[in-house]
Amino acid sequence: MDGSPERSLERVAVEDEQGGLFLLEALKPETVDRKVSIAAALEALSLAGVKSLAPYLPHEPGRHILSLKDGHYQLSPYIEGSPLPRPEYLDQAWRGRAMAGFLVKLRRAWNKAGLTPEASDDFSLQDFVPDLVRKISARDPQLLKRISPALSLAEDFLPVLKDLPLGFCHGDFHPVNVIWGEESIRAVIDWEFCGMRPEMYDVALMIGCAGIEHPPAVSWNYVGAFLIELWKSGIYQKQSWENLFPLMLLIRFAWLSEWLRKQEEAMISLEIDYLNFLAKHAEDISSLFDSVQQSL
Known part of the structure; x- marks a missing residue:
């Protein structure tokens, strides 16, 4: 299932x-x-x-x-679906467009339905990341050293969160939480983390999940088509687009926390490497996101 x-x-x-x-x-x-x-x-x-x-x-x-x-x-x-071909999906533009289309519908339906923060899980990256750092510092100082390049950048990014526009988000939006048809999305599932977030939270999370499977995939057809469709829709504010990379980086700390909770050593090591990769290539990835807007 x-x-x-x-x-x-x-x-x-x-x-x-x-x-x-x-x-x-x-x-x-x-x-x-x-x-x-x-x-x-x-x-x-x-x-x-x-x-x-x-x-x-x-x-x-x-x-x-x-x-x-x-x-x-x-x-x-009970909805039957087709298996997600991994990693082939990372170069399939139609899946990126389908994911974007869902977020557009979600945004417009949220505006129509008038969903309130009562549907939220009260998660806040602005509170979560510093708390996670304190816990790691107390329990595993060596791990803190291993993530220092990403952590330094994350601490610079944290203040931008308080001013980002909010919207109702799925909260765990990636293709494994989708039941796929042959050429479309049949259903988006696992809404346990839904709630009020920075409006591009789902966007940043999805791109980050593509990148951890294969870092160059952030410039491939799946992510590219996804971003183009969202930019064309006009559903997100300029300020949110300008801070897409900071949001993407900060969300990866939530994933690191998940691997630590489950004590999955292989995923912990992978996440640390990915966090530091993002920190090292921050300007390149941010420029890539900017180029989507400039190309349309």
């Missing part, structure tokens, strides 16, 4: 009497309130016109979580 199984206690595909397939999830009790907010946000986005979703099904109007004596459950459509 697509998505992250760790986000629930258990997931199983079920079939109804008419042959319809659904995904039944047993929820961790501590996540129920958050799941209620996510379900409401997805319902509002769906009603506002975003079709590439798998919104949770209500068991009665406005109620998407079924709480029984033995636990809490939610149900969503």
Whole structure:
């Protein structure tokens, strides 16, 4: 099944009497309130016109979580997809255009639905990065030295966050969280981190995820087509475009935290190398992003 199984206690595909397939999830009790907010946000986005979703099904109007004596459950459509060809997708422009198209629809639906910060997980990079640095400094000073080139640049970038325009974002927007059709997006899944962010948060995260798979891919067809479509849409403010690279770099610290939490040594080393690669090539990558705007 697509998505992250760790986000629930258990997931199983079920079939109804008419042959319809659904995904039944047993929820961790501590996540129920958050799941209620996510379900409401997805319902509002769906009603506002975003079709590439798998919104949770209500068991009665406005109620998407079924709480029984033995636990809490939610149900969503089971959507079949095509495998993501990796790393071939990194040079497929149509996937970049599809990802951009989804963000355009999300932005316009958010404006129409009037989603509020109540749907947010209250995550803030401006608070998160310094807190992570303090924890690393106390627990593993050597690791702090290993990321010093990127950290120095990140500390310079942090102040720009407070002035960036905000928007409602998926929060974990990358192609593995997409159920792909043969030539389109069938659904975007795993909305656990959705909420109010700097408006280009999803953009920066997606490009960063392409780059960690293969750093030169930030200049390939997938990312290029993605950025061109977004620039043409006009949905983001100039200030956000000007700070796309700083946002991309800062988001990688959240990924480093994830690898540290899971104690995945190989990914920790890879993320450190990638952070320092981004720091070393900051001007080149920023110029690449600027060239997209100048070419249109």
